[in-house]
Amino acid sequence: EPEVTQTPSHQVTQMGQEVILRCVPISNHLYFYWYRQILGQKVEFLVSFYNNEISEKSEIFDDQFSVERPDGSNFTLKIRSTKLEDSAMYFCASSGATSTDTQYFGPGTRLTVL
Amino acid sequence: DQQVKQNSPSLSVQEGRISILNCDYTNSMFDYFLWYKKYPAEGPTFLISISSIKDKNEDGRFTVFLNKSAKHLSLHIVPSQPGDSAVYFCAASAAYSGGGADGLTFGKGTHLIIQP
Numbered sequence: 430e431p432e433v434t435q436t437p438s439h440q441v442t443q444m445g446q447e448v449i450l451r452c453v454p455i456s457n458h459l460y461f462y463w464y465r466q467i468l469g470q471k472v473e474f475l476v477s478f479y480n481n482e483i484s485e486k487s488e489i490f491d492d493q494f495s496v497e498r499p500d501g502s503n504f505t506l507k508i509r510s511t512k513l514e515d516s517a518m519y520f521c522a523s524s525g526a527t528s529t530d531t532q533y534f535g536p537g538t539r540l541t542v543l
Numbered sequence: 544d545q546q547v548k549q550n551s552p553s554l555s556v557q558e559g560r561i562s563i564l565n566c567d568y569t570n571s572m573f574d575y576f577l578w579y580k581k582y583p584a585e586g587p588t589f590l591i592s593i594s595s596i597k598d599k600n601e602d603g604r605f606t607v608f609l610n611k612s613a614k615h616l617s618l619h620i621v622p623s624q625p626g627d628s629a630v631y632f633c634a635a636s637a638a639y640s641g642g643g644a645d646g647l648t649f650g651k652g653t654h655l656i657i658q659p
Contacts, residue, residue: 473649529575532589537584
């Protein structure tokens with residue numbers, strides 16, 4: 430069964446460093462998403478991406494964040510200058526041909542900022 | 544501002560009995576609702592969804608009920624099995640009316656524990 434994959438599973442970085450989190454969405458999906466879950470809190474929407482551009486973003490997704498689909502399979506989230514409060518689980522999700530299709534989530538990347 | 548609320552942080556149910564998980568929402572623009580299940584160190588796994596034109600959707604042991612006037616939905620699991628022990632998240636979006644790739648708004652989750 431097709432699934433969303435994410436790498437790395439755990440990323441440790443120093444405050445102020447740039448990180449890139451990678452995702453491979455399900456191959457025939459057209460909509461891509463990033464979410465995060467800070468420890469003990471709920472899953473929060475960051476950004477959605479469709480047709481090679483951002484479709485929607487939350488107030489969390491400020492200028493420190495960017496997303497890219499550099500090739501036909503990968504979808505990345507870049508954090509330019511990490512802060513301690515960026516420590517969280519980051520989940521990638523994808524959905525199919527319409528915006529109402531179910532979003533399927535990857536296993537997540539645990540980001541630890543020291 | 545909690546637009547999606549799951550007021551029970553945990554729920555303990557005996558194996559074989561019915562599990563009922565509740566969710567309330569405040570945003571009247573929401574028209575699409577989903578339940579996800581999550582194990583530790585894994586991503587949310589889709590369980591079942593319902594659009595606002597329906598009041599019930601069933602898939603095997605899982606049934607979701609939607610009461611639009613009360614802005615309330617519930618997930619019923621019958622019969623409950625040990626493998627159902629997990630955190631269950633309610634999520635909502637304005638997918639049908641939003642017109643774009645709407646992000647999901649999640650509740651805080653309910654930890655369901657199935658006791659043998």
